[in-house]
Amino acid sequence: MLAVDHATRFSWRLLGRAPTTERELLLVYAALLAHGTELNAASVALMIPGLVPEAIAEAMRLLEEEGPLREANDLVVQFLHRHEIVKTWGEGTLASADAMSLDASRHLWNARVDPRRRTYAMGIYAHVLDQWGIIYDQPLVLHQRQVGAAIEGMVRQNATGPVERLAVDTHGYTDFGMAISKLLGCDLCPRLSHLRDRRLHVPRDVAVPAILHPVVDADVSLSQVEASWDQLIRVTASIDGGWTSAVLALTRFGTAARAHPIHKAGSALGKLLRSLFLCDYLSNEGFRREILRILNRGESVHTLQRIIHFGGIAAARGRRPEEVLAISGSLTLLTNMVMAWTTQRMQHVLDMWQRTGTRHVAPDLLRHIGPMHFQNINFRGEMAFPLARYRRRLIPGLASKAGHEPQRTDGL
Numbered sequence: 001m002l003a004v005d006h007a008t009r010f011s012w013r014l015l016g017r018a019p020t021t022e023r024e025l026l027l028v029y030a031a032l033l034a035h036g037t038e039l040n041a042a043s044v045a046l047m048i049p050g051l052v053p054e055a056i057a058e059a060m061r062l063l064e065e066e067g068p069l070r071e072a073n074d075l076v077v078q079f080l081h082r083h084e085i086v087k088t089w090g091e092g093t094l095a096s097a098d099a100m101s102l103d104a105s106r107h108l109w110n111a112r113v114d115p116r117r118r119t120y121a122m123g124i125y126a127h128v129l130d131q132w133g134i135i136y137d138q139p140l141v142l143h144q145r146q147v148g149a150a151i152e153g154m155v156r157q158n159a160t161g162p163v164e165r166l167a168v169d170t171h172g173y174t175d176f177g178m179a180i181s182k183l184l185g186c187d188l189c190p191r192l193s194h195l196r197d198r199r200l201h202v203p204r205d206v207a208v209p210a211i212l213h214p215v216v217d218a219d220v221s222l223s224q225v226e227a228s229w230d231q232l233i234r235v236t237a238s239i240d241g242g243w244t245s246a247v248l249a250l251t252r253f254g255t256a257a258r259a260h261p262i263h264k265a266g267s268a269l270g271k272l273l274r275s276l277f278l279c280d281y282l283s284n285e286g287f288r289r290e291i292l293r294i295l296n297r298g299e300s301v302h303t304l305q306r307i308i309h310f311g312g313i314a315a316a317r318g319r320r321p322e323e324v325l326a327i328s329g330s331l332t333l334l335t336n337m338v339m340a341w342t343t344q345r346m347q348h349v350l351d352m353w354q355r356t357g358t359r360h361v362a363p364d365l366l367r368h369i370g371p372m373h374f375q376n377i378n379f380r381g382e383m384a385f386p387l388a389r390y391r392r393r394l395i396p397g398l399a400s401k402a403g404h405e406p407q408r409t410d411g412l
Contacts, residue, residue: 002386009393022398025387027051031060031063035060063326066329085350092161098128099126099149100306102309105318112142115143124331132339132371137331148246149247152246167191173192180246199215227261228261304372
């Protein structure tokens with residue numbers, strides 16, 4: 001935490017200013033640990049000597065604001081991407097989006113039964129770049145369509161440049177969402193379930209070869225798309241301009257709005273785009289491997305997040321939306337810190353090998369080595385912070401006072 005903070009000063013963004021004392025800086029770290037793990041303020045106080053639970057609980061309330069946590073995460077992700085090794089991992093234009101469930105008490109209003117683990121949980125939706133790093137996170141309720149959350153993260157993220165392709169699973173896809181995503185400048189790339197039952201859709205007046213009749217439906221009305229085109233653009237512009245969220249817009253034009261002209265136009269356009277995507281997905285093996293690879297990277301990030309947040313969310317936490325945002329943002333920040341620190345150490349080793357001529361690692365091998373190693377990091381136990389090495393940059397006011405203190409002489 002200190003090494004990454006020394007490089008990014010994310011603690012300054014969380015506080016809104018530079019910390020004035022070592023205790024204030026440690027309280028920021030303690031609040032992040034309390035929000036981003038299953039530990040409470042009393043447990044974190046046992047891990048960091050010198051802090052009391054009451055002060056940690058007060059610091060936790062200071063982090064219940066979405067803006068500073070989002071900016072702190074952007075700083076850490078940008079620090080991760082400053083290393084040369086990330087260029088071997090991807091181009092920075094492809095990302096994956098998927099939800100992860102955190103065990104939670106059944107008494108929380110936003111807890112639902114996870115269909116896989118059969119336990120109550122709440123969801124965290126994360127966007128992972130092909131160059132690693134979580135560029136956007138948001139809490140959500142399970143058993144809901146996630147396409148709105150996928151588009152929202154793609155539009156609102158500021159950690160990197162524009163995302164050109166976004167890989168999602170079946171839960172993060174609808175025909176209407178695919179059309180809105182394309183109009184926003186991003187191609188939605190879904191890994192669809194029951195792929196053998198998926199058919200290709202073309203306009204009604206298009207001639208289809210006889211060999212393709214078993215897999216093609218000529219049921220798309222271009223006149224329907226043309227009639228509601230202006231309204232479809234208005235919805236897209238409202239999302240892009242921030243007048244409404246993609247989650248709200250995609251919920252409004254969900255399955256219940258099938259009779260609405262805008263929904264019909266968006267779904268028709270989405271069917272055409274899905275057909276084009278399936279042609280590329282099924283015929284281009286390199287493209288298909290790339291989509292599956294970035295989705296697997298997202299699952300690897302979820303594994304690291306579950307190691308950091310090992311237990312469940314107690315009934316006393318997560319009742320307020322602000323606290324849920326703090327849990328999601330803090331867990332994302334801790335995860336990005338682990339990836340950024342590991343990337344820094346990997347780059348240090350590669351630079352040393354290149355400088356001394358000890359070893360050369362081919363870029364094709366580096367592409368498959370990610371910063372997800374966590375066996376060398378102890379997430380529990382008593383923590384010691386060597387602040388003396390980082391005080392000058394992290395607490396400049398305290399360092400300047402120490403430098404101006406009069407030197408004692410032997411006669412005094």
